[in-house]
Amino acid sequence: MNTSHDISGAPEEALLQEFDHTIDAGQRVEPRDWMPDGYRKTLIRQIAQHAHSEIIGMQPEGNWLTRAPSLRRKAILMAKVQDEAGHGLYLYSAAETLGADRSDLTEKLIEGKQKYSSIFNYPTLTYADVGTIGWLVDGAAICNQVPLCRSSFGPYARAMIRVCKEESFHQRQGFELLTKMMRGTDEQRAMVQESVNRWWWPALMMFGPPDDESPNTEQSMKWGIKRHTNDELRQRFVDMSIPQAKALGVTFPDPDLKWNANRKSHDFGEPDWSEFLAVVKGNGTSNIERIANRRAAHEDGAWVREAAMAFAARDKKAAS
Numbered sequence: 001m002n003t004s005h006d007i008s009g010a011p012e013e014a015l016l017q018e019f020d021h022t023i024d025a026g027q028r029v030e031p032r033d034w035m036p037d038g039y040r041k042t043l044i045r046q047i048a049q050h051a052h053s054e055i056i057g058m059q060p061e062g063n064w065l066t067r068a069p070s071l072r073r074k075a076i077l078m079a080k081v082q083d084e085a086g087h088g089l090y091l092y093s094a095a096e097t098l099g100a101d102r103s104d105l106t107e108k109l110i111e112g113k114q115k116y117s118s119i120f121n122y123p124t125l126t127y128a129d130v131g132t133i134g135w136l137v138d139g140a141a142i143c144n145q146v147p148l149c150r151s152s153f154g155p156y157a158r159a160m161i162r163v164c165k166e167e168s169f170h171q172r173q174g175f176e177l178l179t180k181m182m183r184g185t186d187e188q189r190a191m192v193q194e195s196v197n198r199w200w201w202p203a204l205m206m207f208g209p210p211d212d213e214s215p216n217t218e219q220s221m222k223w224g225i226k227r228h229t230n231d232e233l234r235q236r237f238v239d240m241s242i243p244q245a246k247a248l249g250v251t252f253p254d255p256d257l258k259w260n261a262n263r264k265s266h267d268f269g270e271p272d273w274s275e276f277l278a279v280v281k282g283n284g285t286s287n288i289e290r291i292a293n294r295r296a297a298h299e300d301g302a303w304v305r306e307a308a309m310a311f312a313a314r315d316k317k318a319a320s
């Protein structure tokens with residue numbers, strides 16, 4: 001097969017021109033449209049990594065489901081963790097519209113061949129972490145994901161609209177939990193501050209490495225897959241979080257954090273990028289546990305997949 005032609009027989013150059021025009025006009029690329037291989041591959045990698053993050057992200061908070069302090073807290077946490085499963089499913093479906101195979105993506109995750117957000121390799125040590133994750137981790141996810149609602153790839157953009165609505169509930173439930181704890185005892189306030197101290201820097205690292213060390217950003221921005229650079233989003237998150245921290249009565253563990261009147265933004269310190277790289281490479285506290293749990297869940301679910309396939313095959317036979 002001549003790969004420089006699609007089934008309609010149009011030469012690749014003309015197809016590329018049409019694709020560029022769609023991107024430049026701010027219109028959406030849909031699954032059946034022609035797209036350059038690099039665009040498809042970049043999107044599959046990004047959407048898969050996002051889907052994996054949603055699914056692995058169920059674990060740190062899932063850890064506290066059986067020990068929630070009240071029925072109300074348990075109901076909220078269960079709803080939140082289930083939402084994350086839903087986000088993973090929308091995203092795997094979006095990746096499938098690009099020709100990816102979901103079981104192949106899962107295989108790559110549990111073989112360590114595809115990444116997920118390094119934030120989920122930190123352990124949840126207290127119930128305050130449930131609140132801090134909602135507030136800061138889901139908060140950072142919202143900063144990252146709101147611009148993706150305008151992603152040039154239609155199915156991804158549409159999935160993000162629904163995901164972002166749910167993420168804002170996640171952030172609010174976290175903030176509400178922390179507010180309640182800050183109005184409680186001295187021990188509860190100390191628990192919140194200790195939790196914020198642990199999560200602040202990892203939350204800043206969620207935006208990825210600094211712009212000058214992020215080689216794919218430029219191309220992704222040209223393609224409309226990415227709308228802002230890592231550093232722009234990190235700055236936005238810092239500026240957004242500071243008044244919220246004041247309202248809560250907590251501080252962030254960064255002596256360099258201060259208002260810069262010239263920039264009309266906050267200056268802040270440099271995250272420890274060597275820690276970031278170590279966690280990305282698999283040496284975080286919880287990397288091994290997260291993947292082992294995911295692998296066990298996948299293996300335990302084999303009978304469900306087999307039953308579903310057998311049912312579908314029987315159905316198909318009956319219909320023919």
Ligand SMILES: [Fe+2]
Binds near residue numbers: 087163167
């Ligand atoms: Fe999510």
Ligand SMILES: [Fe+2]
Binds near residue numbers: 084166167
């Ligand atoms: Fe979330």
